Amino acid sequence: MNHHHVPPEKMTLSQRADELEEEMMHELERIAVKSVLYTLGEGKVEMESGAAMMAANPGKFFLMGADPRLPQMPEKPTLIDYFRCRFASHAHLLQSATHALKAGHNEKVVLACLLHDIGVVSFIRCDHGYWGAQMIEPYVDEEVSWAIRMHQALRFFPDESVGYKYPEMYIKYFGADYRPEPFIVAEYERARNHKWYMTSRMITVNDIYAFDPSAKVEIEEFTDIIGRNFKQPKEGLGWDNTPASHMWRTLNWPTRFL
Numbered sequence: 094m095n096h097h098h099v100p101p102e103k104m105t106l107s108q109r110a111d112e113l114e115e116e117m118m119h120e121l122e123r124i125a126v127k128s129v130l131y132t133l134g135e136g137k138v139e140m141e142s143g144a145a146m147m148a149a150n151p152g153k154f155f156l157m158g159a160d161p162r163l164p165q166m167p168e169k170p171t172l173i174d175y176f177r178c179r180f181a182s183h184a185h186l187l188q189s190a191t192h193a194l195k196a197g198h199n200e201k202v203v204l205a206c207l208l209h210d211i212g213v214v215s216f217i218r219c220d221h222g223y224w225g226a227q228m229i230e231p232y233v234d235e236e237v238s239w240a241i242r243m244h245q246a247l248r249f250f251p252d253e254s255v256g257y258k259y260p261e262m263y264i265k266y267f268g269a270d271y272r273p274e275p276f277i278v279a280e281y282e283r284a285r286n287h288k289w290y291m292t293s294r295m296i297t298v299n300d301i302y303a304f305d306p307s308a309k310v311e312i313e314e315f316t317d318i319i320g321r322n323f324k325q326p327k328e329g330l331g332w333d334n335t336p337a338s339h340m341w342r343t344l345n346w347p348t349r350f351l
C-alpha cells in the first residue's frame with residue numbers, strides 16, 4: 094500500500110480499512126499472511142513475496158499457527174466450536190434446521206439442514222454444496238453429505254410434488270434470464286434419479302430465509318442431534334487425520350504461512 098501520505102480524511106473507506114488492517118498486522122508478534130484467494134476476491138491476481146513481507150516487518154517471523162486476531166479455538170475443537178468461533182453466520186442454518194425439526198423430519202434431514210451452507214459461512218460461496226459436503230464427509234452418514242452436495246444443484250429446479258418453486262430471491266439476485274449452467278443441469282439430472290433425492294430435496298424445502306426472523310435459535314439446541322449424528326473425533330476436528338482434516342485445520346489457522 095502506498096497511501097501512507099494520504100491524510101485520513103482524504104482516504105476512501107477501503108483505503109482506511111487497508112490502513113487499519115496493516116496497522117493491526119504490525120502490532121502482531123508474527124506476520125499473518127493472506128492466501129491468493131483473498132486477493133482474487135478483490136479482483137487481483139497477485140501475492141506478496143515472503144521476502145517483501147519480511148522486509149516490511151523487520152525482526153518478525155511469519156505466523157505458523159493461530160491468528161491472535163481471531164476468536165481462540167480450543168485445542169481439540171468440536172463442530173460446535175467451529176460454529177461459535179469460525180462460522181460467520183448461523184441464523185440461516187439454525188432456522189432451516191429448526192424448520193425441518195418442526196416439520197417432523199428425521200435427524201439425518203435435520204443435520205443436513207443444519208450443515209447445508211457451512212461452505213458459504215466458513216469458506217467460499219462458489220460450489221459451496223461441494224465444499225460443505227467434503228468438510229463433513231468423514232463424520233456423517235453418506236446420505237447427509239450426499240444431500241448437502243446435491244442441494245447446490247437442486248436449489249435451481251422446482252419440484253411441484255413437494256411445493257418447491259424456483260426461488261423468487263434468485264430472480265432478484267441473478268436476473269430473470271439466468272439459467273443454470275450445463276454442469277448444474279447435469280448434476281440435477283443425476284440427483285433426480287438417485288435413491289436419496291428426497292433427502293436433498295428436503296434441504297431445499299427447508300432452505301428458507303424468511304422464517305420468523307425474530308425467532309432466536311442457538312446452536313446448543315442441536316447438541317444432542319449433533320452428538321448422535323456427527324462423529325466428533327476425539328483428537329479435535331482438524332487434528333484427526335481424515336481426508337477432510339486439512340479443511341478444518343485451514344479454517345482454524347487461515348493465515349498460517351504454509
Ligand SMILES: [Fe+2]
Pocket residue numbers: 209210221244245
Ligand atoms: Fe445452499
Ligand SMILES: [Fe+2]
Pocket residue numbers: 185209210300301
Ligand atoms: Fe441455504
